[in-house]
Amino acid sequence: MAHFTDIRALAFDLDGTLVDSAPGLSQAIDHALSDLQLPPPGLALASTWIGNGADVMMTRALTWALGREPHAEEQRDARALFDKYYAQTVEAGSTLFPQVVETLAALQAKGLPLAIVTNKPTPFVAPLLKSLGIAEYFTQIIGGDDVIVKKPHPAAIFLVLGHFGVLPGQLLFVGDSRNDILAAQAAGVPNIGMTFGYNYGEPIATSQPDLTLDSFDELLPAIGL
Ligand SMILES: O=C(O)COP(=O)(O)O
Numbered sequence: 001m002a003h004f005t006d007i008r009a010l011a012f013d014l015d016g017t018l019v020d021s022a023p024g025l026s027q028a029i030d031h032a033l034s035d036l037q038l039p040p041p042g043l044a045l046a047s048t049w050i051g052n053g054a055d056v057m058m059t060r061a062l063t064w065a066l067g068r069e070p071h072a073e074e075q076r077d078a079r080a081l082f083d084k085y086y087a088q089t090v091e092a093g094s095t096l097f098p099q100v101v102e103t104l105a106a107l108q109a110k111g112l113p114l115a116i117v118t119n120k121p122t123p124f125v126a127p128l129l130k131s132l133g134i135a136e137y138f139t140q141i142i143g144g145d146d147v148i149v150k151k152p153h154p155a156a157i158f159l160v161l162g163h164f165g166v167l168p169g170q171l172l173f174v175g176d177s178r179n180d181i182l183a184a185q186a187a188g189v190p191n192i193g194m195t196f197g198y199n200y201g202e203p204i205a206t207s208q209p210d211l212t213l214d215s216f217d218e219l220l221p222a223i224g225l
């Protein structure tokens with residue numbers, strides 16, 4: 001059973017946890033692949049490729065479209081096109097999941113420091129948080145380019161522990177994908193898997209988070225706040 005008895009700080013994954021960002025990501029992938037004379041995969045497929053950062057996402061998209069692994073040059077071109085188009089689709093193509101603002105506000109009001117730990121390319125993170133009106137809640141924001149190794153490696157979670165000065169058992173990590181749960185587990189950090197995210201189209205329960213939740217409504221009661 002989960003031990004959420006001494007939570008003093010929280011870290012949140014972004015895509016699929018706080019933000020339904022798949023529409024904007026999918027539009028950018030479709031534009032990028034169309035420019036390369038490849039078929040656009042659309043939202044349902046693209047949603048299963050989110051979670052390991054933009055390079056891996058574009059590798060998955062190209063592998064699907066080409067029927068083979070992409071060459072380094074194809075990969076580079078596709079990623080550059082993705083970045084160009086995503087700058088145009090990220091804001092309109094992203095919405096907060098229900099009860100996110102209320103939950104962040106309640107946690108902040110209780111004096112708990114909050115962090116973002118995302119594999120999303122760093123340049124997109126702060127503008128997106130700002131456009132969604134939630135930037136002010138976070139005192140630490142770690143994007144995919146801010147660590148040498150992305151989740152599932154726990155490097156970013158260790159940065160949060162150091163920054164907030166809390167022990168592993170005092171941080172709660174909330175995510176939507178296998179990566180998030182693996183990273184938290186590797187750092188010895190209590191974790192919750194939200195069931196409405198992407199997780200490669202698989203149930204998050206498979207990764208055995210300490211707890212799964214279907215809605216942010218349930219988060220504060222679950223940790224006794
Ligand atoms: O950009 C991605 O692939 C995923 O980002 P996330 O770590 O916030 O889920």
Ligand SMILES: [Mg+2]
Binds near residue numbers: 015175176177
């Ligand atoms: Mg995610």
